Amino acid sequence: MTGRGVEATRVGGRWRVTRPWPAQLRPFVHSYAGYWEAAASPYRVRLVPTGRAVVVISLGEPFAQIRRLGDTGPSSLVTGSLVTGLEDGPRTCDHPGGQEAIRLELTPLGAFRLFAVPMSELTNTVVELRDVLGPAAGELVERLAATGDWGARFDLLDAELSARLERGPSPAPEVGHAWRLLSRAGGAIPVGRIAAEVGWSQGHLVRRFTEQIGLTPKTSARVLRFHRAVGLLTREGANLAEVTAACGFYDQAHLNREFRALSGTTPGLMAAARVAEGALAL
Incomplete structure (x- = not known):
């Protein structure tokens, strides 16, 4: 782990890696951090509404199951990196262990610019990142996974986010x-x-x-x-x-x-x- 401004802190059984994000991203991003598990072990979390959209870029094992609390149908079939729109209820997520990922929390209007789709299409849903951002998203994930240096990973992601936000639609x-x-x-x-x-x-x-x-x-x-x-x-x-x-x-x-x-x-x-x-x- 190298790079100017990169910091790592232990959070439970995981490490959280952060770096201040560039000024051009600050109006659109609430939080931005990398994670990896110190020891691989399965876990379950419940996600509650925050008024933010979320992107999880999986560089290791993805979530095994993602389900709205109380739903009796099949869980969301997400096999890699994911996007969630705004939610109005809780969701449970199961992970098999071995997580390595970058997690972004976006303002709703930041997500609208980044995804370039009506945010109403993503409400209470979990979808593959490539289904929203296209094939280039898969290429970006591969490049991030192949780069072991967190500073370089953040550089790559900052550049991609800045370019997409620059050409994205402007909200009313x-x-x-x-x-x-x-x-x-x-x-x-x-x-x-x-x-x-x-x-x-x-x-x-x-x-x-x-x-x-x-x-x-x-x-x-x-x-x-x-x-x-x-x-x-x-x-x-x-x-x-x-x-x-x-x-x-x-x-x-x-x-x-x-x-x-x-x-x-x-x-x-x-x-x-x-x-x-x-x-x-x-």
Whole structure:
């Protein structure tokens, strides 16, 4: 592992490798890290909604099974690197061990530019990276896997991401403004107020926002409010009543219902668990 600015930290049984990403990527990327397992062992995680799209570039073993919690049909058939759009419910992922990967969390509008497809087509789905970015994605993964130096890997990926984002479609300024309003408020802002702020009818806002973000404004607000609550609850000394009020839930019963719907667990169990980048260790 070499390269200027590359750092590695131990996270449980894995190593997490990071480097500050370039300025041109910062408006579009929430997190960007490489991982590899110190000792290969199977594991299962539950992924909860974060209001972000995710790309996992598998350089070793891929996930063995990916399933929406409660689904009785077949699990997602992803055999390599993957893309997930925004989600409004939990998903479980099983890995056989031996993971080596690069994981990106993208803003919804960053994902819209990068993938160049309506984000509504990726909502609550997991698809192969090449199915979204084309055959060149497979070539990039092969080059990354053949490069053992993490600094060089990040250089390759930075260049590819920057080029794709540069030529990707630009979201509507009104959708961008609506997303910023929602994000800054942690979801605690009425959709009607957002529509008035951007100068669109509520119906037009819902249509364009859903196309470019992937979730409706109302569902996005639920996810962002939940995500904020998770962050507050995992802080030391968190108080459930204070979190309920701060995040705009009607009462603790409302908070409990939302946690059950969006994560399949309770606020107390979520607060006690190790949650990293939307993943709850099981």
